[in-house]
Amino acid sequence: MVESRNALMIVEDDPVTRTMVAGYFTREGFSVFEAASASECKTLLRTKKFDLIFLDIHLPDGSGLVLAQEIRATSPVGIIFVTQQDGDVDRIVGLELAGDDYVTKPVNLRELLARSRALLRRRALERGSRRRGSIVSLGSLLLDFTRRELAQRNGEPIRLTRAEFDLLAALIEADGRPLGRDYLIEVVSNRDQMGDLRTVDSLIARLRRKMAPVHGSAAEVIVTVPGVGYKLGVVVQET
Numbered sequence: 001m002v003e004s005r006n007a008l009m010i011v012e013d014d015p016v017t018r019t020m021v022a023g024y025f026t027r028e029g030f031s032v033f034e035a036a037s038a039s040e041c042k043t044l045l046r047t048k049k050f051d052l053i054f055l056d057i058h059l060p061d062g063s064g065l066v067l068a069q070e071i072r073a074t075s076p077v078g079i080i081f082v083t084q085q086d087g088d089v090d091r092i093v094g095l096e097l098a099g100d101d102y103v104t105k106p107v108n109l110r111e112l113l114a115r116s117r118a119l120l121r122r123r124a125l126e127r128g129s130r131r132r133g134s135i136v137s138l139g140s141l142l143l144d145f146t147r148r149e150l151a152q153r154n155g156e157p158i159r160l161t162r163a164e165f166d167l168l169a170a171l172i173e174a175d176g177r178p179l180g181r182d183y184l185i186e187v188v189s190n191r192d193q194m195g196d197l198r199t200v201d202s203l204i205a206r207l208r209r210k211m212a213p214v215h216g217s218a219a220e221v222i223v224t225v226p227g228v229g230y231k232l233g234v235v236v237q238e239t
Contacts, residue, residue, distance in 0.1 A: 005031045006051040006120060011041045011067075012082065013060050017107065021054065024109045025116075038062040045071065051123075052078045052116055055099070068099055078119045082107065114186065121187045122166065124173075136172065138221065139234045141211065145169065158210050163188040167203050171222065171232040178225040204230055 008030045012018040015036070022032045033048065035041040038059050044050075053071065057064040068079050081102040101115050134146045141158070143150050148165050150158045160168070170179060170187045184200045204222055211221055223233040 005029060007031045007033070007048060008052045008054070008116075009033045009035060009041065009044055009050050010054045011035045011038070011059065011064070012054065012056045013037060013058075014056075017105070021107060021109065021112070025113070028113060036060075038064075038067045041067065041071075045075070050075075050077050051120060052080070054080050054082055054112075057081055057083045076123075078116075078123055080112070080115060080119065117186045118188075121170070121183075135238070137237045138172070138232075143168065143172065160207075160210070163199075164203055164207050164210075167200070168207060168222075171230065172236050174231065175236070176232060178228045178231040180229040184229060200229070 006029075008025055010018050010021050010025075010032065012021070012034075013036050018034055018036070022034055026032045030052075033044055033050075035044055038061050041053075041055075055064045055068055059067070064081065068081070071077065071079065079099045079101075081099040082105060083102055084105045100119050103112050103115065135142055135144045137143075137153075140153055141150060142153060148160075148162075150160050150165070150168070152158065166188050167184055170184060181200045188199065188203060204224075208222060220233050223231050225231055
């Protein structure tokens with residue numbers, strides 16, 4: 001269940017699909033609004049702030065791709081494209097348009113929910129890093145949220161994958177609170193591979209190996225909390 005009632009707009013001209021998705025996400029705790037066209041979408045955007053938009057590519061009064069670019073020019077809202085054809089997916093990925101993710105029809109509701117939660121988690125991390133400051137210290141390490149880099153204090157970089165960085169950032173933003181594996185898998189999921197709980201354990205192991213040469217015992221930096229998940233074991237300080 002999503003912790004707060006995130007505002008979701010479903011832009012879909014097929015009433016059956018729209019109603020099905022709206023009902024499912026309402027039950028999952030979202031505040032859901034529906035639009036059957038680009039014009040209805042724009043009207044809703046003028047009256048309410050949204051956290052997430054599901055956007056059909058083929059709309060009766062315009063292109064969802066163009067609409068997404070217009071939305072992105074004025075709003076940081078998360079956008080997930082909904083597409084019928086593989087060719088449209090290639091266009092989205094290849095042109096790197098305004099969407100954050102995509103799903104194909106027929107819509108798999110559980111997958112769409114997982115992708116939505118993952119996107120909202122990443123956006124929350126981005127907001128948290130902006131509030132906290134660009135660079136923080138973790139003992140003898142420095143993490144730069146803006147550059148998405150981890151390094152020793154002497155400037156020697158520690159190479160992290162996207163998922164490793166996102167997982168470490170989530171632990172930092174938790175301020176010492178333990179985070180469950182189910183939460184962390186949502187943070188590191190992406191469009192290519194949704195992953196499972198073992199993915200989190202593998203990422204933690206890789207992070208510890210990369211941090212061990214600096215800290216000696218990286219298990220003291222990322223602490224296992226039995227029956228829960230993981231937490232950060234060092235004090236985070238802004239630099």
